[in-house]
Amino acid sequence: MVSIMLDETSAAKLKAVPLSNDTVARHICNISSDLEEQLIEKLKDSRFALQVDEATDSNKDCLFILYVRFVNGESLCEDLLFCKYIKNRATADELFKIMDSYLKEHGLKWENCVGFCSDGAQTMAGSRNGLQALIKRVAPDAHWTHCVIHREALASRQLSPELNEVLTEVVSVVNFIKTRPLKARLFSALCEEMGADHTSVLFHSEARWLSRGQVLLRGFELRAEIRMFLEEEHMYEAVSKFSDEQFLFKLAYLSDVFGKLNELNLQLQGKDKHLPHLADKITAFTRKLEVWGRRLDQQNIDVFENLTPADFRSAEEDQFIEMTSDSTLRFRFKAQTLSEFWFGVERKYPLIGQRAYSEERDELQVYVLDYAV
Numbered sequence: 001m002v003s004i005m006l007d008e009t010s011a012a013k014l015k016a017v018p019l020s021n022d023t024v025a026r027h028i029c030n031i032s033s034d035l036e037e038q039l040i041e042k043l044k045d046s047r048f049a050l051q052v053d054e055a056t057d058s059n060k061d062c063l064f065i066l067y068v069r070f071v072n073g074e075s076l077c078e079d080l081l082f083c084k085y086i087k088n089r090a091t092a093d094e095l096f097k098i099m100d101s102y103l104k105e106h107g108l109k110w111e112n113c114v115g116f117c118s119d120g121a122q123t124m125a126g127s128r129n130g131l132q133a134l135i136k137r138v139a140p141d142a143h144w145t146h147c148v149i150h151r152e153a154l155a156s157r158q159l160s161p162e163l164n165e166v167l168t169e170v171v172s173v174v175n176f177i178k179t180r181p182l183k184a185r186l187f188s189a190l191c192e193e194m195g196a197d198h199t200s201v202l203f204h205s206e207a208r209w210l211s212r213g214q215v216l217l218r219g220f221e222l223r224a225e226i227r228m229f230l231e232e233e234h235m236y237e238a239v240s241k242f243s244d245e246q247f248l249f250k251l252a253y254l255s256d257v258f259g260k261l262n263e264l265n266l267q268l269q270g271k272d273k274h275l276p277h278l279a280d281k282i283t284a285f286t287r288k289l290e291v292w293g294r295r296l297d298q299q300n301i302d303v304f305e306n307l308t309p310a311d312f313r314s315a316e317e318d319q320f321i322e323m324t325s326d327s328t329l330r331f332r333f334k335a336q337t338l339s340e341f342w343f344g345v346e347r348k349y350p351l352i353g354q355r356a357y358s359e360e361r362d363e364l365q366v367y368v369l370d371y372a373v
Helices: 008-015 021-043 092-105 131-138 148-155 161-178 181-193 211-221 223-232 236-243 245-267 275-297 312-324 327-335 338-348 350-358 362-372
Strands: 048-056 062-072 075-085 113-118 143-146
Touching: 021 062, 021 075, 048 092, 062 092, 075 092, 092 131, 113 131, 131 143, 143 148, 148 245, 148 275, 161 181, 161 211, 161 223, 161 236, 161 245, 181 223, 211 223, 211 245, 223 236, 236 245, 245 275, 275 312, 275 327, 312 350, 327 338, 338 350
Parallel strands: 048 113, 113 143
Antiparallel strands: 048 062, 062 075
């Protein structure tokens, strides 16, 4: 502004004036306050839904996070409403006090709250003394929903004893390496010498939904390096596990299964994800499970990439399941010409789209007719 209103010389002199730490911090706080005020102003006359979560930062402090989704004009928006420290015990009463005081302080009405989403913990979801019950008392019309990703994560926690033994063994080895700085450095050097794609294993955390798949996949990819490292450490019982073919088969299977669950988790996250979209993804995954089960009955394990490389046909069939579970495409099919429809399919599901253009097989024609019906 100075260069425009005055001249470049004056602007250069102004640039030479240093800003103090307080000035920069104050500017950041002002920007934050302004954004918060804009969000609050939009919420005052709108119906909104809330989503809550607890988290722990790097200092081991407990945080209470509140997200909001609301109608803004003709679009549905979502934003972070606040993130506050929990000073006392994270009870339902304490969490509700934090929410209630914030809404009252900013003039937001509980009667405008139409929805509330949380995980299934008793503190959150309890119908009598949980946060859900407390919110219901001040917002009777608010509908509670159990986070779909949390439900899927809970459903995948139960493992058979023999598969759980594999997971336990991998986690034990990972902890042995990662919790000892010297061991971690030696393992990293060994991986570099052997030309591995990675130089470290990953920690397992029950609080992170993507943790199992990533830990198991990294363990499978570094299985040779782990076995050699364990031999150097004279941990012969663990060496026998990572030398056993059946153990490695189970490890490969688990890494594949949890890898696919991770893919589903990521598809259920992000902005502009609404219930119909999530239902489509869950439906598609359920149908895939049925297809994978039939393939296993036929001694076909091509869907598990770490057991055997998946062929093009398997990937094609998986994309077809996703396509036919996509409810938005059903409306487009009726409103577009056949060529316009398949151009759109190719952008979203390239393998199916390419098949439609490159080949005219009877099987695909039947698929298209079934889908149209």
